[in-house]
Amino acid sequence: MLSYVAQRLTLAVCLLLAVSALTFSGMNLLGDPLVNILGPIAADTKNPNSIALIEAAEAEYHLDKSLPERYVRWLGDLVRGDLGVQFSSTGEPPVSNIIKERAPRTAVLLVMAQSLAVLISIPWALLAASRARRPADRISTVTSFLLIALPNFALAVILKYLLAIKLGWFPITYTANDPFLSRIYQTFLPALTIALPAAAVYQRLLRTDLITTLQEDFILMARAKGVSKWKVLLRHALRPSFFSFITVFGINTGALIGGSLVVETIFRIPGLGTTIVEAIIRDDFPVVLAVVMIATSVFVLVNVLVDILYSFLDPRVKR
Amino acid sequence: MSQTQASLRGGPEPLVSVRGLRTLFATERGLVRAVDGVDLNIHKGRSLGIVGESGCGKTVLSRSIMGLLPSTAHREGSVRYEGHELVGKSVGSMRRFWGQEMSMVFQNPMVSLNPVMRIGEQIAEPLRIHLGMSRSDARDTALQLLEEVRIPEPKRRLRQYAHELSGGMRQRVVIAIALSCGPAILFADEPTTALDVTVQSQILDLIAERRQDRNMAVVLVTHDLGVVAGHTNEIAVMYAGKIVERAPTNELFANVKMPYTRSLLRSIPRLDDDPHTRLHAISGRPPDLIDPPSGCRFAPRCAYARERCHVEAPPLQPTENPDHVYACWYPVGSAEFFEREEELVATGVHVRGRQ
């Protein structure tokens, strides 16, 4: 078991190294890194302020060194939690500070979205599977198909229009200074936007697995024991059907990270999505790099955790 | 019908009495008559074998008596358990009987235990549902049950999963679960088919022992007459959804009437056979239960069939022994039977001297 965990973690670290090396060299090779960091200031070699910034940037990012060396240094800084200095004429705080302030909002959004998706999909799948191929199930299949075909930004616009503007159930704006609970409330609609299509994906998968499981002999055996219909579904059918659900949950997290960045900008939540958009507009590449690295690391780690969790949960997996 | 009734007499009030039971499944191709008018009595503490090829409806019959059917199934007729009419009862009210009054052991213990639930949990479940036991009481009882079905190291097994146990052991666990609430009747559906030959008789002996000391009725469903020979008091032979012969076990083996039963008997391998004796497999397959043949349903495969067999269905009729009934126009021992037998031997289809 331990060796399995170690093996998975090693693979994850290797992947992260490869991904970061790729991202870093992409950042540095495509175009002039100085321009990438400083934007238009880099060309402004007359202004003493710019020259100071250019020199500071060259020193901070060791631009005189070779690419591999710079990568190693950057990696070293990254491990120590230093994502680099942000250079802008407005004197924004260092990248790490921005990330520290904004990443939690994205994290809350994602966690809420995934929890909602799971909370919606499980009862939905149980309902559909217990009425397999009957009208209720067919309606649910069509609904999930429609939801999956609806892009998250379109769903965001629709939900915003219906639930926030027309019905007024949810606030439209996110206020970063509000107390935590009201921010949770403000995050609900964006989270729902991400959660609904995800729930549809999970539901489809879980329903299929449940229907297969329900045909197993041990289900008949459970019925023969006198276990009630819902207990058969919950205690006997759900658990063995859960494993591919968990895997897809992990893989889907990646898609949701990308989606959450988009949804964030629509609902104007100042999280990582908004950060990256602003950074791209400003050509603030260290920030872009940082956000990409964070998103990718979370994705890789979630997948490893899911793998490990899987082997813990399924007694049939040989350890 | 009156004859049938007569043959179902006998001693005390039966535990379960089945009359005119039909079980129909609605499928895309049409109505499948898996059980088509069955009469049976099951007595306390006694053991009944239901025998037939696969696809003849014997599994459906046992599940139909118990009411354990999918929602596409429809039951007609009557099943009385200790005076309660079970046909027409809702699944919800049947649940009181399942696991407590009647329980079932399934064919393949590899798939009849939940793979992700500990053994102890699975045995405890009916105890907690039906007997309202506390968690710890249920565990203690589960331990006793595992001892009762003679599983080595029972304590350790409680915490194990099905895949950690051998096939024989799993079937013992299934039996322990079936016995847990002290049922009055145990259905065992091909309980040994999926197991090693060496384990088979142990499992059958185990069931027989528990039957005796719990005074429980056992219905043993199997395709193998050899299995029921030593372990049942009475045998009902099923073909195409109907009972075609029913008799006390000894009587049946001594005095078989129905050609179908006889073919089943001839297909049991015997110890005194020459090593290379060909087994008499019955040629052909059981008929389609959507559109069964008119007349005797065995006629298309019966070597003794005559004109009448294809037109008119033979009713169940008693022999000199009123407990022995059969449905055949030209049974073993009749003049027509011998006449045909001579022809078959003459043409070399049959070898004399094997029955």
Add this chain to the structure above:
Amino acid sequence: MTAARRGLGFGFWLSISWLIVISLAAIFAPWLPLKDPGENYIVAGARPPYGPSSTHWLGTDQDARDVFARTIFGARTSLVIGFGAISFGIILGGTLGVLSGYFRGWTDRIASIVMLILLSFPGLILAILITALLDRGLATIAITLGILGVAPVGRLARASTLVFAERDFVTAARAIGSSNRRIIVRELLPNVVIPMAALSLLGMAIAIVAEGGLAFLGLSVDEGVTWGKLILLGAGTRDLERAPWISFGPISMLFLTVLALNYAGDRLRDYFDVKDITL
């Protein structure tokens, strides 16, 4: 079994018809009797946006431009991006997958590592990274989104190649002494292409949606209109409040197209899976 014999079904052909109609409309947009997508149809005395009417079926946007015409013209860019992306993904991923499935060994190992790394990027992030660094021309966007498809396509191509490489007809071709290239082109490719067609429909849907996502991040094509950019234009709270049609016009077009692509792809996949088993 019976479902497969019934053919691809009415829904499949309906989806295909929609895809054909929207593609034709996109291709021939400049010659169709549409309003000019760039023209500002200001009505004297009223401030745009104008609601749907007989002149502007889906209304106009804030600059009094016709939403319907712009949606059809948006289809041009969106469909080209979707088609370009999946073509790129299929050509690169397909080559990678077929080669690695056919030659195994080192080719396979290297290809697998490349795919693994590609799959480690969460969906949109890779696209954000590339589009942030490069100029955002049509080709860049299409290729970027195509890169997202390389790994999934590669995996499928590899898997189907492995299956087919074991089949008799490949062994037979080998025995006759055909060259590797000949075997791949003549025998293998046609069999890998079928499941690939289903995947490409699904992939095109994903690419079209992903473009929308990029548009909302300000990373879609600089020039021209796409569905994503059109939806974004009306997505602000005030615009949604007073002129929901600006967003909802292109949303419905995008939704129907993605729906059709998904449904057709799903049906094709199910249909050929069944046939695959009976092969």
